Amino acid sequence: MEIRPILASLHKHRVPALLIVLEIALACAVLCNAVFMVAQCVIDGRAPNAIDEQGVSVIHIGGLDGRLAADSVSRDVAALRAMPGVKTVAAINEPPLGPDAMFNGFASKPNEEPQVNSSVYLIGKGAEQALGLKLLQGRYFTDEEYAQGELLPNHQSASHVVLVNQSDAKRWWPGQSALGQQIYSDINTWTVIGVVADVIAQDPSFAGVSGKYSSVFFPQRPSAELNNYILRSDPADRDHVLQQAMQTLGKLEPGAVLEGKTFADVRADYFAGSRNLAWMLVLVCVVMLAVTALGIVGLTSFWVGQRRKQIGIRRAVGASCRQILAYFQTENFLLSTAGVLLGLVLAFAINIYLMRHYEVSRMPWYYLGGGAAALWLLGQLAVLGPALRAASVPPVEATRTI
Template identity: 30%
Template sequence: MRDLGPILRAMLRNKTGAILIAIQIAVTMTIIVNAVFIIQQRNELMARESGLDEANSFYLTSVGFADDYNPQNTTQEDLLALRALPGVVDAIQTNAVPMSGSGWSMGLQTQPGEEFDGTGVAVYMVDEHGLNTLDVELIAGRNFNQQEIRWREPAARTWPDVIIITRDMAEALFPESAIEEVVGKTVYINDDQPINIIGIIDKLQAPWVGWGSVERAMLSPEQTLFNSANYLIRTKPGQRNSLMPQIEEMLANSNKGRIIRDLTTIEDTRERSYRRHSAMIKILLIVVLTLTLVTAAGIVGLSSFTVNKRRKQIGTRRALGATKGDILRYFMLENLLISSMGIALGLALTLGLNMVLVNNFEMQRLDWYYLPFGMAVLWLLGQLAVLGPASRAAAIPPAVATRSV
């Protein structure tokens, strides 16, 4: 610690450079810590399981245009043909697809009446083949039976008597009840229409990946009588890609009064839905890398300038018996002090920026352990950046340095 006094006096005489590097370190820490936190949050969002057999599932849209187009007959014939195809595990008609960005939502409440708020839920209309096609796990209760499936008219406002909901939705509606106890309970839709919960599934994502309650979903035992209908098909492993064009051609040829479009895999849907998150991660990684390199370059530049400016001083110390290790330690300690000042300022700026992001962009609060992580990274960066110039300073021969002006 005997070098501490001379270091502080030297910094006071040349404080502009030290202040600039400290500010640069503070800004770098502020941006890097918050950027890494955002990257981690986005990675967690992108890694969420949809509940589907994504690798072996795809969907398409059937749109009827003929005057004599019959949605009910078409749906029944299509599903029979799809389920009979070799390589197809199961198929359903549904109003929405997880992660697709388009779907239905309603509110469920545990008490009837307009004065009670409903809990938002994504709605999937399926038949008794829904669980098998979606590849979701029934963890309590039972599946729909064929008699419970109804046909929904376009203008219908009523709902079936029974539903199946996800675990997350069950916990939101009845936080004090065990999952098994939720089966058989009554909830209300449209303020006062009662519906009985007959089953709980483990997981199924809503169509909207940006929704905070993305795992709150319900299955309604219905098939739609709309001219436009989605078919979700699950295939045996490895057969999806070969079956997609075959199924598209089969459906197109089976009914000339409709068109088949939007043939899409679930994997492609995931990639498209999270594309914005993926782009943000790439941008933030570039920002983090750029700032790291710029900060390191600034430290190297300041240290090199300091070494060149102090060549005579270094030579004098060497001539008086200072070892290479003493010179190296001097510059490393000097950088550690500058880095520490920048990090102290960076801690305040980091928390301040996070508060702004939380208040204005509905982001989560920064986890505490990101702060020591950022501090350690900046300290290490500073020490590594100054190591080269410090090593060159320590290698200056006393005689040469003494002759320097």
């Protein structure tokens, strides 16, 4: 296929050709970044979490008298533990993905600047079993290690021991055992007695990518800070157990404000915004691709109408239908290539901007390749209809006058 006549034709119609190139470039840039962000939303929503999500329910209790909270929590936990179908119950300050996250910065060396805001879990006795934590090294807390009374300044635990996530252990002490090591925050120090499989942060979007699995667990006796109850049961009994627990607490704490959810609902609520964003981006992609395809179809149809006599002359001198079809497909491929190359530059620039201002991760190269391939394919499919009409122009068009 001779390229020079195609380039000459595009130069003659350079304004509409430029518009198509810019349209394809914009579509490519938006498509690459939108698909990447949709994939990130899906990945975040499916982030693994080393607790028994299917068997856990959470009840938030508010409105307790702070002076009587210790007695109330102990009484509530004992009553819930006695219910049929309940495997174990414990109090905690906030469950993973809960709305009232508690964060703090910790370091592995004194006076070192913390790199990550870690989720702080204050857990009552038995919370390890209630959550279904998976102990990888060391041990859980003993009865004597549970802190009593108020927290230290900056909401820090008065205990002297801590459980850490596996990811934190590897980040703080690479190639070493975490057991017996210490973490520091302000002037306070805690000794690591155990390492658990990664529990997702209370608010992983706030903590950032590096803090997604940065979680520390401190032992705490019943207090006003432990205003959530974790109930663990068989998944088949979960909904019934939650309903009965709400009724039991309603009788024990008539003045309290109760909110009960299965952990599956807690996760669904937390990632609802991400799911909505993903669907919105999918809609943007569909609209953008549709507009781009219609633009290609419209422009090619216009050019076919303008060139009917020229196409007829080519047919009269021996051009086959396949050659006419290849002409328009090649023409579109050149436009698409120019648009895609410009679009890849724009896509990379947009991703850099999002990384700097919205904590978006760097987009892998294969999203760029996928976006380019999609636009090339779209262009060939969009031009096919007008190109077939052009190929069907009979040679007799060469003899017609307007």
